[in-house]
Amino acid sequence: QVQLIESGGGLVQAGGSLRLSCAASGRTFSNYNIAWFRQAPGKEREFVAAISWSGRSTYYADSVKGRFTISRDNTKNTVPLQMNSLKPEDTAVYFCASGPLRVPLASTISGYNYWGQGTQVTVSS
Secondary structure (H helix, E strand, C coil), X not given: CCCEEEECCEEEEXXXXXXXXXXXXXXXXXXXXXXXXXXXXXXXCEEEEEECCCCCCEEECCCCCCCEEECCECCCCEEEEEECCCCHHHCEEEEEEEECCCCXXXXXXXXXXXXXXXXXXXXXX
């Protein structure tokens, strides 16, 4: 099993930036695809971005493409999500998730097995 912990959330004004981090326990983290999802109050959880175990393949939701960047830091065993040009509609609880290796990268909740507890991101106008 894999344990995931998100960090880096907070309050930022529109146009600002935040860097989230998903930390995983153990060596097994390298054998999973990793994704970020988000959920606003009263709304369904939605896909944000995903990255393959190798870090060479990425996939983004259209709503964040060009603004968010997902990557892997193998030396720290983390998956950062750099968020730039933030908008009020980005406000949500952000979750990281791990899933089995597959091609193409999954963009649905069913494609991932393990989830962190989430970190709050609030973008003010």
